[in-house]
Structure formats: structure tokens, C-alpha cells
Amino acid sequence: xxxxxxVTITYEGAAQPTLADVNLRIDEGExxxxxxxxxxxxxxxxxxxxxxVPHFTGGTLQGRVTVDGRDTRTHPPRxxxxxxxxxxxxxxxxxxxxxxxxxxxxxxxxxGIAPAVMRRRVEExxxxxxxxxVRDRPLLSLSGGQRQRVAIGxxxxxxxxxxxxxxxxxxxxxxxxxxxxxxxxRLVHDLGITVVLAEHRLERVLExxxxxxxxxxxxxxxxxxTPSDIMRDVPIAPAVVxxxxxxxxxxxxxxxxxxxxxxxxxxxRLADTPEPTAPDVGARxxxxxxxxxxxxxxxxLRGVTLDVAAGEVIALMGRxxxxxxxxxxxxxxxxxxDAGTVRIDGLxxxxxxxxxxxxRIGLVPQESTDLLGRDxxxxxxxxxxxxxxxxxxxxxxxxxxxxxxISPDMHPRDLSEGQRITLALAIILVASPAVILLDEPTRGLxxxxxxxxxxxxxxxxxxxxxxxxxxxxxxxxAEVATRVVVLADxxxxxxxxxxxxxxxxxxxxxxxxxxxxxAPGQSVPLTVTAVQRxxxxxx
Amino acid sequence: MNMTARLVHPxxxxxxxxxxAVAASRTTNPLLLGLIIAVAGYVVAARRPQAPWSRSFAVxxxxxxxxxxxxxxxxxxxxxxxxxxxxxxxxxxxxxxxxAGVRLGGAITAESMLAAFYxxxxxxxxxxxxxxxxxxxxxxxxxxxxxxxxxxxxxxLVVAITFxxxxxADLDRxxxxxxxxxxxxxxxxxxAGAAVPVLEGALERSVNLAxxxxxxxxxxxxxxxPQLRRMTTxxxxxxxxxxxxxxxxxxxxxxxxxxxxxxxxxxxxIGLVGFTLAGRRTTRSRYRPDxxxxxxxxxxxxxxxxxxxxxxxxxxxxxxxxxxxxxxVWPALPPLAVLAILVSALPxxxxxxxxxxxxxxxxxxxxx
Numbered sequence: 039x040x041x042x043x044x045v046t047i048t049y050e051g052a053a054q055p056t057l058a059d060v061n062l063r064i065d066e067g068e069x070x071x072x073x074x075x076x077x078x079x080x081x082x083x084x085x086x087x088x089x090x091v092p093h094f095t096g097g098t099l100q101g102r103v104t105v106d107g108r109d110t111r112t113h114p115p116r117x118x119x120x121x122x123x124x125x126x127x128x129x130x131x132x133x134x135x136x137x138x139x140x141x142x143x144x145x146x147x148x149x150g151i152a153p154a155v156m157r158r159r160v161e162e163x164x165x166x167x168x169x170x171x172v173r174d175r176p177l178l179s180l181s182g183g184q185r186q187r188v189a190i191g192x193x194x195x196x197x198x199x200x201x202x203x204x205x206x207x208x209x210x211x212x213x214x215x216x217x218x219x220x221x222x223x224r225l226v227h228d229l230g231i232t233v234v235l236a237e238h239r240l241e242r243v244l245e246x247x248x249x250x251x252x253x254x255x256x257x258x259x260x261x262x263x264t265p266s267d268i269m270r271d272v273p274i275a276p277a278v279v280x281x282x283x284x285x286x287x288x289x290x291x292x293x294x295x296x297x298x299x300x301x302x303x304x305x306x307r308l309a310d311t312p313e314p315t316a317p318d319v320g321a322r323x324x325x326x327x328x329x330x331x332x333x334x335x336x337x338x339l340r341g342v343t344l345d346v347a348a349g350e351v352i353a354l355m356g357r358x359x360x361x362x363x364x365x366x367x368x369x370x371x372x373x374x375x376d377a378g379t380v381r382i383d384g385l386x387x388x389x390x391x392x393x394x395x396x397x398r399i400g401l402v403p404q405e406s407t408d409l410l411g412r413d414x415x416x417x418x419x420x421x422x423x424x425x426x427x428x429x430x431x432x433x434x435x436x437x438x439x440x441x442x443x444i445s446p447d448m449h450p451r452d453l454s455e456g457q458r459i460t461l462a463l464a465i466i467l468v469a470s471p472a473v474i475l476l477d478e479p480t481r482g483l484x485x486x487x488x489x490x491x492x493x494x495x496x497x498x499x500x501x502x503x504x505x506x507x508x509x510x511x512x513x514x515x516a517e518v519a520t521r522v523v524v525l526a527d528x529x530x531x532x533x534x535x536x537x538x539x540x541x542x543x544x545x546x547x548x549x550x551x552x553x554x555x556x557a558p559g560q561s562v563p564l565t566v567t568a569v570q571r572x573x574x575x576x577x
Numbered sequence: 578m579n580m581t582a583r584l585v586h587p588x589x590x591x592x593x594x595x596x597x598a599v600a601a602s603r604t605t606n607p608l609l610l611g612l613i614i615a616v617a618g619y620v621v622a623a624r625r626p627q628a629p630w631s632r633s634f635a636v637x638x639x640x641x642x643x644x645x646x647x648x649x650x651x652x653x654x655x656x657x658x659x660x661x662x663x664x665x666x667x668x669x670x671x672x673x674x675x676x677a678g679v680r681l682g683g684a685i686t687a688e689s690m691l692a693a694f695y696x697x698x699x700x701x702x703x704x705x706x707x708x709x710x711x712x713x714x715x716x717x718x719x720x721x722x723x724x725x726x727x728x729x730x731x732x733x734l735v736v737a738i739t740f741x742x743x744x745x746a747d748l749d750r751x752x753x754x755x756x757x758x759x760x761x762x763x764x765x766x767x768x769a770g771a772a773v774p775v776l777e778g779a780l781e782r783s784v785n786l787a788x789x790x791x792x793x794x795x796x797x798x799x800x801x802x803p804q805l806r807r808m809t810t811x812x813x814x815x816x817x818x819x820x821x822x823x824x825x826x827x828x829x830x831x832x833x834x835x836x837x838x839x840x841x842x843x844x845x846x847i848g849l850v851g852f853t854l855a856g857r858r859t860t861r862s863r864y865r866p867d868x869x870x871x872x873x874x875x876x877x878x879x880x881x882x883x884x885x886x887x888x889x890x891x892x893x894x895x896x897x898x899x900x901x902x903x904x905x906v907w908p909a910l911p912p913l914a915v916l917a918i919l920v921s922a923l924p925x926x927x928x929x930x931x932x933x934x935x936x937x938x939x940x941x942x943x944x945x
Contacts, residue, residue: 085788088792090788090791090792093791094787094788094791114791115788115791115792116791116792116793116794116795116796116797117794117797118792119792119793119794119797120794122792124789124792124793126785126788126789128785130743131782131785131786131789132785132786132788132789133789134732134735134736134786134789134790134793134795135717135735136717136735139864139865140717140721140864143864143865144793145793145794146862146864147861147862147863147864148793148794148795148796148797148861149794149797150797150861150862151862152862153862153863153864153865153866156862156864156865157864157865160864178742192793193792193793196793196794367753370756370757371756372753372756372757391756391759391761392759392760392761393759395756395759396757396758396759400757401757403750403753403754403757405750407774407778408750408751408753408754408774409754409757409758410774411770411773411774421758422758425758425759425760426759451777465758466757469759
């Protein structure tokens with residue numbers, strides 16, 4: 039179906055090719071997962087399938103890419119629209135129209151499909167993707183999962199035989215991600231569509247993949263194979279695979295179900311793991327008392343009460359729209375609560391400005407680029423020194439400590455996702471706030487970068503900062519959080535030590551806990567490192 | 578007529594509003610103008626759908642009030658007074674001959690104020706008609722109904738319409754981010770600091786959108802000869818110019834009559850030829866086009882009756898269309914004109930009601 043014949047892609051001005059001598063053949067009805075570190079060339083590979091590379095992006099493509107016999111050299115993306123459906127990373131930025139139904143019809147209109155056929159396909163697609171209830175809603179009013187499904191539906195109506203998706207679940211909560219993946223699986227099984235997708239959160243998609251293409255980056259040759267072969271030794275692996283490697287399970291388990299069946303002996307060895315001692319926490323720095331907030335008539339927080347102490351790392355979890363971001367923006371005083379009080383060090387954050395505010399509390403927003411406005415990293419650091427009224431050069435020193443690989447001359451927008459978050463974190467940290475908030479920090483981060491971020495957060499907590507992160511990433515929460523707070527519909531529905539909350543929860547349990555726990559609330563290690571430590575202690 | 582709830586063709590609403598606007602342009606009688614605003618307002622109240630753009634009628638009414646105020650202030654300060662009933666006398670200043678001896682200030686008469694009010698009200702009424710069309714017809718659906726030749730123009734407008742709220746959201750986010758860095762949002766520095774990231778974000782999004790549109794088949798075209806392309810462009814431009822002159826002549830009572838209707842018709846015909854030729858270029862089809870049936874014909878009929886009646890009454894010189902301001906008299910109410918305007922209120926009863934949204938907006942809509 040898709041054929042790459044000795045393809046080399048070089049972007050204009052680049053010293054070396056992004057992909058070199060790629061030979062890849064994808065058959066009809068396959069679900070192929072493309073994995074690799076950020077910036078390794080995954081997106082380039084995906085966008086070469088429908089000719090966006092090089093027709094749209096520029097650069098040089100040597101070799102040949104054909105899809106169902108059509109050469110992308112002679113067929114620009116628009117002439118492949120009936121064959122390849124391309125779902126970009128951010129669905130909102132790809133929508134052309136303003137309501138669900140019109141968006142579903144748009145590709146077909148471009149292709150000149152007869153009105154009667156269009157109508158039938160729109161109805162079929164609405165049913166297939168479960169969008170009937172929202173058919174005449176404006177796209178802006180949809181939730182993240184619904185938007186992603188509309189984006190998939192919008193290309194499906196053209197009846198493409200290949201579907202290409204770039205990180206379809208990165209912005210979604212675990213529930214919505216499962217929704218989207220179930221849809222994809224249905225397309226592969228029922229309609230025989232060939233699916234190629236790139237994803238960082240392997241724990242979500244690994245079990246669905248027929249084959250994996252590992253893109254090592256730096257133009258090194260691709261590694262292609264079945265999931266269990268590839269997972270044996272690539273540096274990017276989800277927790278369940280790492281656990282399998284640690285326990286030397288053969289063949290390597292790819293899903294929690296596989297791993298559970300082999301975990302009996304490991305469970306026994308870990309049976310008498312002592313309950314982790316509650317970490318020492320310092321003085322209370324944040325008090326939130328019966329706080330309410332709303333958007334117009336719609337309540338976002340309905341009386342939240344929460345204390346945060348120095349040295350704690352709190353993971354704020356819950357589905358999209360549960361009130362996590364609202365709580366964070368109330369904490370930094372971006373919005374005043376409708377009722378109740380929020381106090382940082384006994385002060386109202388909404389009344390603080392300038393150094394008084396950033397010296398007490400700092401937030402790394404979901405789009406970390408929002409914080410950055412200058413054209414070099416060095417200028418950004420100098421600005422931060424001035425804003426925080428600290429000696430010149432402090433931010434640069436701090437950044438070098440957190441991420442030694444960032445060159446001060448780079449443009450902040452050219453940094454990788456992980457580097458950008460680190461830069462934003464350094465800017466916030468230089469004012470030495472007692473409380474650090476992060477909104478969805480692991481979006482688009484690969485496993486090694488995520489591990490590095492987790493280490494930084496743990497160090498911060500050890501130095502007495504209080505850290506609160508809103509996240510969908512259960513693995514990250516298990517890794518760093520000392521306490522988990524679950525929000526639903528603007529209310530706190532669970533609040534306690536991480537292990538107590540996540541073990542036994544179908545949505546919030548990390549993979550290791552799902553493999554090892556047999557009863558809810560049971561004391562088990564939550565991460566691979568914890569397993570390693572426990573095993574070292576018993577042997 | 579089938580009265581099942583549905584959205585009436587946006588083009589039909591615009592025709593209906595243009596009919597009322599033409600009627601308004603032929604009279605300065607405040608009673609008739611008031612009646613036109615009342616009719617437009619009544620139909621809007623009865624038939625506007627639940628959508629963000631359906632609240633624009635009130636906005637246009639407010640703009641109309643401003644127009645009246647500006648017109649009267651200008652009359653008071655700049656224009657030569659009519660009549661003799663002096664209300665106030667301002668200190669006056671006659672500009673040198675270089676400025677054609679324009680007089681500023683001086684006596685303000687009741688007659689000239691009345692004349693200014695009538696003219697301002699006429700403009701305000703035309704604005705109210707446009708506002709009514711805006712409230713009743715979805716701009717996006719109107720663009721969809723635009724002829725194929727205007728397709729690309731329509732797409733850029735739709736994209737702009739959907740971009741605007743996202744830009745506002747971006748601006749909001751970046752302003753909050755400035756607070757997170759401990760900076761002030763007020764002043765020029767604050768605005769400039771927010772502008773760069775907002776524009777960068779908009780640019781990035783445009784590039785993403787362009788890539789998405791390209792991958793979805795936007796811009797697939799049929800082959801055309803250069804000769805045909807030149808003919809198309811020529812026909813479109815000539816037709817447009819003819820239509821503009823024709824409309825102007827028709828609305829300006831002092832223009833020669835042969836410039837009016839005949840030129841308008843010629844312009845429309847040439848333009849239609851151009852549109853048809855241009856439409857052949859794209860190979861697109863249309864999803865669920867709005868039908869043009871009973872209700873739409875009714876609206877067209879109302880527009881023709883209201884607009885044409887006032888035009889004819891104006892040509893016949895029916896008394897009461899332009900009430901005297903010097904001496905000021907209480908305007909009479911010409912019964913035929915009243916009847917013609919009331920015809921345009923029929924759509925409030927005889928067109929299908931707009932459908933209610935099936936599902937209320939969800940909460941994440943607002944949270945997002």
C-alpha cells in the first residue's frame with residue numbers, strides 16, 4: 039500500500055538529512071506505530087506519505103514514495119486526498135469550517151462527490167465515530183476527545199485507504215484516549231484501513247500495533263519489526279515493557295494483561311513490600327477554602343478545599359474540563375474565586391503583582407511558549423533576571439544546571455518540547471517561588487525527557503518547594519507525586535497518598551500497579567524503579 | 578407552505594432586507610421609517626435562530642443612533658441653516674476663501690435640525706435593515722451559498738471568522754502569561770509584548786491550517802485555457818462596475834433614469850456569465866445546499882412589492898414621502914406606502930421557524 043524506496047529527505051539549510059535511505063513497505067490493513075524521540079524525524083516520515091514533505095514543507099526528497107501506485111513526486115497532497123487521510127497533531131488548527139457536520143463534509147466537497155453520496159457518508163461517519171449527538175454543534179464547543187474524533191471523521195468521509203495520525207492522544211485524558219484508540223481499531227478491523235500513527239505514550243497504543251517503525255534520529259537507519267522484537271532494546275519503552283525486561287520475561291509482555299499472567303512469581307517476591315513511609319512535609323504554604331469559580335452560568339469549581347505543604351508533590355488528576363486548569367489559574371490569581379478564599383503564605387494571590395507574586399508562586403502553563411516572547415534563550419534569561427529582580431545571569435546559571443544542552447543563542451521556538459518546558463521552568467524558578475504549578479507538563483515528551491523532568495521535580499520538592507501538577511499522565515503521577523487529588527465536575531472526589539488513590543483505579547493506576555496489585559488499596563510498588571529497589575532490598 | 582422548522586436560505590433574507598432598505602432610501606418620512614424599523618425588528622424577533630451572530634440587530638440599531646447624532650451635530654456646526662426658527666446662536670466663524678468660505682457655528686434653526694434628523698433617521702433605518710439581515714442569515718451559510726467563482730474568497734472569510742475567536746483566546750492566554758512573569762499588562766509595552774507571541778501563534782496556526790487544507794484536497798482544479806480565464810475576469814469586472822453604477826443611479830433620485838434599471842440589468846447579466854465561466858474551474862460539490870422553495874419565493878416577493886412600490890410612489894411624486902421641514906409640518910401617512918411596507922412583515926408569520934439546537938452547549942464549551 040505504502041512504499042518508501044531508498045528515500046532520503048533533507049530540509050533546506052540542514053547539514054545532514056532528516057531521514058536517510060529509508061526502505062519501508064506497509065501492507066494494506068496494517069496498523070503501524072512510528073516511535074522515536076522528539077525531533078527524530080517521525081513527523082517527517084508521516085508527512086512524506088501524502089506528499090506534504092516536500093511539496094508543502096520544502097526540502098529535497100530523493101528516492102520514491104508511492105501510495106497505492108501513485109507517486110508523491112507527481113501527485114501533490116491535494117491529489118492524494120481521496121487516498122490518504124492525514125490527521126494532524128492539533129485537530130483545532132486543522133478545522134476549516136465551524137460545525138461538526140460541515141467539517142465532515144469538507145473533504146468530500148473538495149473532491150466533488152455527489153450530494154446524495156455525501157449525505158450518506160456523513161450519516162455513516164457520525165454513527166461510526168459516535169458523534170450523532172454533537173452533529174450541529176460548533177467545533178469550538180467540543181471536548182478534546184470529540185475534536186479528535188471529528189478530525190478523524192473529517193478525513194474518513196473521503197473514504198481514504200490510508201489513515202495517518204500524528205500523536206492522536208497526546209492532549210487527551212486516559213478515558214478520551216481509549217475512546218479514540220478503540221475507534222482506530224474498529225477502522226482497521228472492520229474497514230481494512232491501513233493506519234500509520236506516531237505516538238509518545240506507548241503504554242496506550244503498543245498493544246494495538248502490528249508493526250513498529252523505530253526512528254532513531256540523526257539519519258540513522260530505521261528499525262522495523264514486530265512490537266515484541268523492537269521493544270526488547272529500544273530506549274523508548276513503556277513501564278510494562280521495562281518491567282518485563284527487568285524480570286526477564288520471554289516473550290516480552292506488551293500489555294498489562296500479558297504481564298499479569300507472568301507476574302505471579304514477581305508478585306510473591308514483592309508481597310511483603312513495606313508500605314512507603316509518608317514523606318516529611320513542611321509548613322503549609324497554600325490554603326484553598328471552599329473555593330467556587332464559574333464561567334458564566336457554568337460552574338467550574340464547586341467548593342474546593344485543599345491544603346498544600348512545602349515539600350509535597352501533588353498530582354491533580356481528572357478528565358478534561360474537570361476544573362484542574364481553573365484551580366491552577368485561581369491559585370496564581372489569574373481569576374478571582376466567586377466564593378471562598380485562596381491564600382498563599384496568608385496572602386491573596388489575586389492582589390499580588392510583579393516580584394511579590396512570582397516570588398511566591400509560579401505556573402508553567404500548558405503552552406509553555408506563552409511565557410516566551412524573545413528571540414534568543416539568552417535574552418529570555420536576562421528578562422527573567424530583571425522580572426525577578428535577581429542578579430544578572432542567575433537564570434542562565436539555573437538553566438545550565440537543569441538542561442546543559444540548551445545553547446543560549448537558540449530561538450525559543452526552535453527548542454524541543456522538553457527543552458522549552460525546562461526553559462519555562464528555569465524562568466519561573468529564578469524568582470524562587472515557594473509553590474510551583476505545572477499544567478500538563480508531559481504533553482509531547484518522550485520517555486527519557488519525561489524521566490529527566492520527573493527528577494527535576496523531585497529535586498525541587500526535596501529542596502522545600504511545593505509542586506502541584508495537573509496531568510493526565512498516570513505514569514508521571516506515580517513517578518513523582520506524593521499525593522494525588524482527583525477532581526470531577528469541579529469537586530475533589532479523592533485526596534490522599536499516591537499509592538492509596540491510584541492502586542485499584544482502572545483509569546489512574548500506572549501499568550506497574552495494574553500488573554502487581556491484586557486488591558484495591560494494596561501496597562505495591564508503582565514504578566519500575568520502585569520494583570527494582572524493592573527487589574534489591576529482598577535479595 | 579411547508580412550515581417545518583428549518584433555516585430559510587440566507588440569500589432570501591438578504592433580498593427581503595434589501596427590499597426594505599430600498600423602501601427606506603426613498604422616503605424621509607419619520608413615520609414610514611419608524612414603521613420599517615418596527616417591521617424589521619418584529620421579523621427578527623420572530624424568526625432569528627439561536628446563534629452568536631443573531632444578536633447583531635441591536636448593535637446596528639445603536640450604530641444608527643450614533644449616525645443620527647453625528648448628522649445633527651454636523652448640521653449644527655457646519656451647514657448653512659434652513660428656515661427662520663432660531664433655537665440657539667453659536668459664536669460663528671467664517672473660514673477664508675481658501676476653504677470656500679465655509680461657515681462654522683452661527684444660528685441653529687429648528688428646521689435644519691429637523692432636516693438633519695430625518696436624513697440621519699433614513700441612514701439609521703437602512704442600517705437597521707442590514708442588521709436585520711445579519712441577525713436572520715448565518716454568515717457562514719451565506720458564504721456557502723455564494724457562487725463557485727467566489728468560493729476562494731468565501732473560504733478565506735470563513736477561515737477569518739473562525740480565526741478571530743481563537744486569536745482572542747490566544748491574546749488572553751498570553752496576557753495571563755505576562756502576569757506569570759510578573760509583568761504589567763497595561764500600557765503600550767504590555768500590548769507590544771503580547772502582540773509578538775500572538776502573531777507568531779497565528780502564523781503557526783495558519784501554516785498548520787494550510788497544510789491540513791492541502792491534504793484534504795483544497796484547490797483541486799480543472800484545466801482551463803488562458804483565453805477563457807481572461808474572458809472570465811473581464812466579464813466579472815465589467816459586470817460589477819455596471820451593477821455599482823446602476824444601483825447608485827437607482828437610489829439617487831437626481832441621476833438620469835436610463836442609468837438606473839437598464840444598467841443594473843445589463844451588469845447582472847454580464848456578471849452572471851462571468852460567474853458561470855469562473856464556476857467551471859472548480860470541481861467541487863456542495864453538501865446539503867439550502868433549498869430555494871416557498872418561503873424563499875415569499876421573501877423575494879415581499880422585497881419586490883415593498884421596494885418597487887416605494888420606488889414607483891417616489892417617481893409618481895406621492896405626497897407624504899418627503900415631508901416638508903420648512904415650514905415644519907406633522908408628516909402625513911400615505912396609506913399605499915404603509916401597506917407596501919407592512920407586506921414585508923408577512924415573513925414573521927409565513928416562513929418556517931428556525932430549528933432549536935438539539936443539544937445545549939456543553940460545559941466544556943465555556944471552560945475551553
